[in-house]
Amino acid sequence: MNQQFLDELKAVTGEERLKEREPMSRHTTFRVGGAADIFVCPEYENLPDVIRLCRRYEEPYYIIGNGSNLLVGDKGIRGVVIGMARITPRIEVSGTRIRVGAGMLLSTTAACAAENSLSGMEFAAGIPGSVGGAVVMNAGAYGGEIKDIIEEVTVLDREGRSARLMAQDLDFGYRRSGIAEQGMLVTEAVFRLSHGEKEAIRGMMRRLAQERTLKQPLEYPSAGSTFKRPPGFFAGKLIMDAGLRGYRVGGAQVSEKHCGFVINREDATADDIRRLMREVAQKVEEMSGVRLEPEVKMIGEFS
Ligand SMILES: Cc1cc2nc3c(=O)[nH]c(=O)nc-3n(C[C@H](O)[C@H](O)[C@H](O)COP(=O)(O)OP(=O)(O)OC[C@H]3O[C@@H](n4cnc5c(N)ncnc54)[C@H](O)[C@@H]3O)c2cc1C
Incomplete structure (x- = not known):
């Protein structure tokens, strides 16, 4: 260096x-x-x-x-x-809008929405990403997506120049946006929510959290759903039907609780996880003809 x-x-x-x-x-x-x-x-x-x-x-x-x-x-x-996740937090509520620094956790932002009786972020409370990552990925759950509640973002381009972009400029799709492709860094987001009942909002967040705990292997390290949902199918079901529940490569495993999750069961390496993902995709394609596409982003150098 x-x-x-x-x-x-x-x-x-x-x-x-x-x-x-x-x-x-x-x-x-x-x-x-x-x-x-x-x-x-x-x-x-x-x-x-x-x-x-x-x-x-x-x-x-x-x-x-x-x-x-x-x-x-x-x-x-x-x-x-x-x-971005360790930058000094910034969050500001004004009417039905929340302006938040991109490094802030989505869960903290959703808690702030609930505290201010603002509805719209209930679906996002259990997604363990930052605001910036959630915008880039158009994160979603339980019928909601970031694109439904985002009003604008502030970004830095590859020259370090700042720009404000409105939601319609962000080219959102299923678990994607145009932000990463254009090499932009999100510094801030504005969510537009609606007035609601504090206790009803909190109750919904609690129910969705319970559902996650019941259905997802939150007791093991993972990156959530490993593959995108193929149109017309569920990745977890295809993997289960291919007989891969609990399938292991080294320390990586297809979760027994939810086959859509690859977990770090025991001292997995990135290579174990990548090999497991490839084998799963291959087997599923052989069995069902459906090609699984990773939702998880792979970066850096592999062995
Ligand atoms: C247990 C578990 C449950 C999950 N459940 C869900 C779910 O229900 N729904 C869902 O959609 N996802 C889910 N995920 C996946 C993940 O939480 C989301 O994709 C989340 O939005 C990623 O945010 P992050 O900050 O962790 O991004 P990272 O993983 O750090 O990065 C993801 C991408 O965003 C880019 N990025 C991050 N921050 C910025 C920024 N400020 N500016 C520009 N680019 C940036 C990175 O370069 C990378 O390309 C889950 C993950 C886990 C572990």
């Missing part, structure tokens, strides 16, 4: 906000992944300079939120990882 780049980066972020050789297993819900060359969590106002520095020194950078939809390779990530 270029020492001058490192020194300039430290000057921008502050030394305490930069780590070298940081294991990504500490920053992903799968609890796997090798080290990132550099991991930074700058304050919002320093993000443009971090991007500009990376560009000037031609160092690749990758943005992560809460790491709940990521599989990072065992050999880690070359370049700079910008971690």
